[in-house]
Amino acid sequence: MGKPLRVAVIGLGVWGEKHIQALKTIPEAELVAICDTSQARLNSLSAQYKVPNVYSDFHELLAREELDAVHVVTPEPAHRDPVLEAASRGVHVLVEKPLATSLEDADAMIASAEKNKTILMVGHVLRWDARYAMAKDYIDRGEMGTISSIFARRSVSRSQAPVFLSRSTPVMQLGIHDIDLILWYTQGRVKQVYARSSRLLDFKYPDSMVCLMDFEDGSRAVVQNSFALPETLPYFVGARMEILGQKSFMVLDASEQSLFISDERGYQMPDTTLVPMVRKELVGTLRQEIEYFARCVLTGTQPTVIRPSESRNALEVALACERSLADDRPVKLG
Ligand SMILES: NC(=O)c1ccc[n+]([C@@H]2O[C@H](COP(=O)([O-])OP(=O)(O)OC[C@H]3O[C@@H](n4cnc5c(N)ncnc54)[C@H](O)[C@@H]3O)[C@@H](O)[C@H]2O)c1
Numbered sequence: 001m002g003k004p005l006r007v008a009v010i011g012l013g014v015w016g017e018k019h020i021q022a023l024k025t026i027p028e029a030e031l032v033a034i035c036d037t038s039q040a041r042l043n044s045l046s047a048q049y050k051v052p053n054v055y056s057d058f059h060e061l062l063a064r065e066e067l068d069a070v071h072v073v074t075p076e077p078a079h080r081d082p083v084l085e086a087a088s089r090g091v092h093v094l095v096e097k098p099l100a101t102s103l104e105d106a107d108a109m110i111a112s113a114e115k116n117k118t119i120l121m122v123g124h125v126l127r128w129d130a131r132y133a134m135a136k137d138y139i140d141r142g143e144m145g146t147i148s149s150i151f152a153r154r155s156v157s158r159s160q161a162p163v164f165l166s167r168s169t170p171v172m173q174l175g176i177h178d179i180d181l182i183l184w185y186t187q188g189r190v191k192q193v194y195a196r197s198s199r200l201l202d203f204k205y206p207d208s209m210v211c212l213m214d215f216e217d218g219s220r221a222v223v224q225n226s227f228a229l230p231e232t233l234p235y236f237v238g239a240r241m242e243i244l245g246q247k248s249f250m251v252l253d254a255s256e257q258s259l260f261i262s263d264e265r266g267y268q269m270p271d272t273t274l275v276p277m278v279r280k281e282l283v284g285t286l287r288q289e290i291e292y293f294a295r296c297v298l299t300g301t302q303p304t305v306i307r308p309s310e311s312r313n314a315l316e317v318a319l320a321c322e323r324s325l326a327d328d329r330p331v332k333l334g
Contacts, residue, residue: 004030005297008034008065011096013073024049026294028295035054068297077101092296093120099308124180124314131273149221153240172318184310188216194212211324254273317333
């Protein structure tokens, strides 16, 4: 093996720490620096994961460190600036989903990566989940026939509501995963969306949403999301997808984790797929995504599992759903 990639992580919240844990298991990548505006977070994570260089300002990080790649794991409105600056310095970028909070920002990021000939990959992590990827292979082999309708639900416990519902709507936080998968599976163009919401909790954004997507070919999809499930929920995320095609019907129950534990704390189904820890190391889908990105950077190849234009298409649909909700009417896409 040649020299490992020099990688930094910007944004050290819950998910940024998962990126660190994944990078620590990938021999092709060396985590050389981390960055967060919170000094307390920097201090604790640099000590815990033995990261040599810490920065509270991403401009300084990118100016001082010689990096091959950076992972941008800041909150959604704070993706744009570090992504643009990294690309302008020739640094490859893995940015978390959703790519941006506006199409203007998304277009600027994509244009910057093209201009600087850098890789820009958006972490739509479910594209590496074997269950969703197998569904894609099945559809691509033509075994489903023409897809007529898709129903997707992704909902989590209300314990996650305070962080996420102060930032944006359930469709932007949760639904974006299924919108991306639906566009990936159908390869179709959305003509119109109609979104409705309901509230059980008192946050800036509504806790529950349902979005109807009409495709140009007459097929339809429904995406339902909630941050209002009870805190006693035994699993991390309740996710289900049903796909009806001309020749078959497929059900993907991604809440199912195959490990059931009943003890004094109640009934639990720990995560065994997305970010599980095994023998004190992170395994699972996020790790696979990060390893794939590292290999693309090492070999100088553009990712094919997901392309920036696909992330932009998912964002366009999610933003249209948010507009539909705000204006209380169906919204046509251009
Ligand atoms: N794929 C998934 O399943 C998944 C799951 C969770 C989060 N995410 C995504 O990951 C991203 C981060 O989410 P999170 O839940 O970890 O958020 P978070 O709010 O927990 O953490 C964000 C961190 O970024 C830091 N930060 C903010 N602005 C910064 C800046 N300009 N420079 C450096 N640091 C900055 C904050 O101090 C904070 O520590 C979001 O895009 C989110 O949608 C993806």
